[in-house]
Amino acid sequence: MPAPGRERIGAPSLRPDGPAKVTGVFPYAGDLASPGMLHARTLRSPHARARIRAVDTAAARRIPGVAAIVTAADVPGVATYGLIGLDQPVFASTEARYAGEPVAAVAAVDAATARRALAAIRVDYEPLAPIVDPEAAMAPGAEPLHPDSPAYGPDGWAYSGHPNVFRAIDLRHGPDPDLVGPVAVEDTYVFGMQDQAFLAPEAALVTPAADGGVELAVATQWLHSDREQIAACLGLPDERVRLTLAGVGGAFGGREDVTLQVHGALLALRTGVPVRIGYDRVESFLGHPHRHPAIMWFRHSATRDGQLVAVQARVILDGGAYASSSRAVIANAVTHAAGPYRVANAHLYGASTRTNNPPCGAMRGFGVPQVTFGHEAQLDRLAAALGLDRVELRARNALAAGDILPTGQPIPGPMPARELIELVAARPLPPALDPASPDATSGLALPGGRPAGADPSRVRRGVGYALGVKNLLFSEGFDDFAVARARLEIGPDGQARAWVHTACAEVGQGFVTIAGQIARTELAVEEVVLAPADTDIGSAGSTSASRQTWMSGGAVRGACVGVADRLLARVARSLGLPPSVVEAPRRVLSLRDGEIIGPEVGVRIPLAEALADGPVEAEFTHRHRETEPMDAYGQGHAHVAYAAAAHRAVVDVDLDLGLVRVVSLALAQDCGTVLNPLSLLGQVEGGTAQGLGIAVMEELVTVDGVVANPTFHDYLLPTIADVPDLDFVAVTYPQQDAPYGVKGVGEAPTGTATPAIVAAIRDAVGRDLRRVPVRPGDLVATPAVSAAARTETTVYTPIALDRPAAPSDPPVLPAHLEGGADDG
Secondary structure, three states: OOOOOOOOOOOOOOOOOHHHHHOOOOOEHHHOOOOOOEEEEEEEOOOOOEEEEEEEOHHHHOOOOEEEEEOHHHOOOOOEEOOOOOOEEOOOOOEEOOOOOEEEEEEEOOHHHHHHHHHHOEEEEEEOOOOOOHHHHOOOOOOOOOOOHHHOOOOOOOOOOOOOEEEEEEEEEOOOOOOOOOEEEEEEEEEOOOOOOOOOOOEEEEEEOOOOOEEEEEOOOOHHHHHHHHHHHHOOOHHHEEEEEOEOOOOOOOOOOOOOHHHHHHHHHHHOOOEEEEOOHHHHHHHOOEOOOEEEEEEEEEOOOOOEEEEEEEEEEEOOOOOOOHHHHHHHHHHOOOOOEOOOEEEEEEEEEOOOOOOEOOOOOOOHHHHHHHHHHHHHHHHHHHOOOHHHHHHHHEOOOOOEOOOOOEOOOOOOHHHHHHHHHHOOOOOOOOOOOHHHHHOOOOOOOHHHOOOHHHEEEEEEEEEEEEEEOOOOOOOOEEEEEEEEEEOOOOOEEEEEEEOOOOOOOOHHHHHHHHHHHHHOOOOEEEOOOEOOOOOOOOOOOOOHHHHHHHHHHHHHHHHHHHHHHHHHHHOOOOHHHHHOHHHOOEEEOOEEEEHHHOEEEEHHHHOOOOOEEEEEEEEOOOOOOOOOOOOOOOOOEEEEEEEEEEEEEEOOOOOEEEEEEEEEEEOEOOOOHHHHHHHHHHHHHHHHHHHHOOOOOEEOOEEOOOOOOOOOOOOOOOOOOEEEEEEOOOOOOOHHHEOOOOOHHHHHHHHHHHHHHHHHHOOOOOEEOOOHHHHHOOOOOOHHHHOOOOOOOOOOOOOOOOOOOOOOOOHHHOOOOOOO
16 A cells, blocks of 8 residues: 555545554644643532622632633623534633633642642632433423523524523425324434543643734634634734644544633733643533434324324423524434425424533534434334334435425435445344354353343343434535635655645644545646645635545645646746647646656656746635525425435344444445545544444533432543444445535444334333333343332432642743732
8 A cells, every 4th residue: 555645535544643643642732832831620519500709719719739710700892602603611600600611710830739720719609500401401490501592693693582492493295294194103312411532631731922822732623713702802913813724633523622721821921821722521511512312203194004194293402501503403303303205294303402501512412313313213113113124214205306305405416315225234244142152152252242231141132223324514594605715836855746725623633634535636646735724815714514534635636627727828938839728738738757758749758847837826715605594484405415324233232231333234334435434434434433332331411410420430432342344335326516516424323223222122121111221120120120220220429520730840930920819
């Protein structure tokens, strides 16, 4: 295989940052340092809801080595920020609305001194009764949880009229949206709160700039959105806030919101020295929004021969204390609630609510995994009611290109849903468990592994299926664009090389390979230099919504095409070719393997020679076709494109211990044109693993609004021992209006892995499982305990947010800060 970073589009391309990451020398944001820097820590409310009567920082300021303390009173600009609506305070001032909300931040000579200062800050809280049930929060007459709630939504987004509802959508489709067909099944499903659980916690290095502004090196998903919010809170123009992407150790939506950026910037500007601010694991769980937990009711109706005729759903997402992206997430949940199936009638209602639980926002799948869990459980229930095979029912009703969605929008592009479910059903099944085999008798192949001591005769196998669909790119009329700049130049070795600059946040999705592959393809060079992603170039948009290969890839392609056209035109002029050729040089000239060739005019010129008169540069802004907001009944061409996926899961369940082993996973996915097969495999494997996590182990548990398990000791993640090899089939129908025909691939498999695994568990044990994650108690509870009780009996003791002070050596402050902290 060629060296990393030498391949063109369509070929397997190794990550150029791969060796550094696997050998442990890659610089993540938490590794950044600067001489004389201070260390910052954040004080957080231990209460889910409390009135703040006073914040006393005097004792903390007297601690030697404390350089600065900032609270709400020290915010010079806008006091709030937010990804969509500006409702989240930089620091809580009069009321804390969730457990973990920032109240103050400290900068000191070392982290231990900063922690001592946090312990010395006295906050006079008056605890209030939190509202943690989303149904109670949206009940008529419920107490408003935010002073700005009644006026929320000035940007034109549909507003529910209830002060605790971020957005409500009442989608109605077809001649009889509330039709109940000859065969109908209905039930309620619950989806737990999942954390993105990226391995590198939030971190940034913030440096004051000579012009009175600030520079941040930060792990984020959207540099320009961060800059806009940070600048507004600092009271600075955007151009005086400069961001550079630092090394990102995973994101999955959890870095799309501002977290520590404003706090670090305030401290750096106050002290005049660099500030390193970073979270430990507990703070990471508290500091960023999570996946929305959901309560969902579905009713599916069909004719007796298995044709779907109507779907009704009610989807309630708990958005927590602040808006984040809840208004967009509920739109995704509602518009996908009927799944990848043709249905003539639909009434799909959804609401995202404000509570005193931790804020929820973007996570891989963005509202779709929740409803996919619901509608796929319903399809299995309907198949049983009809006496039909589960795969056949899905195939019979699967969407196809040109079908009309519940939003009234025709499917824009390929939709091989039937092909996908039939493909996974046809994949070879793993061999049956042999109770007498060495792996079984040793326990290694049994649920729980060897220590669990499972009895092979008490292990049951099940098979489950799921089909789902996920929208791609930003929706509902959002001006979604990405900017890239490209240049052909002569490198230090005298050879032509390409240089590419975007603000695309590389968070592990592989744009560092895709950008290079595109540049090599379009500019016929081997060496490509990727400039650091920063705000010195126009926005690339967020690394979310399965959009960056399409959007920033399209921008890189457009910029490279612009460079090639300009260089070819320059060569055509230098050769004295006719003006018609200069205006359209690709008629006779092209770039190939480091040369400009034109067989018809006898031209063969090395690129380095063609660049002797100087480099050639171009910038390009890529936009997808326009979408439109939905109307009052959820109708409109809201989404750009879709990708479908189908999973088959095979599980073994220990009937006595309630433990589950996922034996096999097969995936068929609609991938468009594959630009890098290695990146594709990594994305679908990762998405599948996160779907497995929420199916059987991952849940962020809250008790009266307080997170009870904010550590990797208690929040369980799948490991290599839990995730089997993925039997993957890529189905490749190009998306006609996308660069190279690409489709985003990272989100769709997360939505289908969960329901397929739970369906397989149901098949193995014959229990009615309507909640994820499935817990051992759901599978082995005694007959005297109801299913509802089994899912709610676990008791956790919340971890205290006020931790004891750590000892510190005598600190040394920068000279201009000697004498203690500023006095605010």
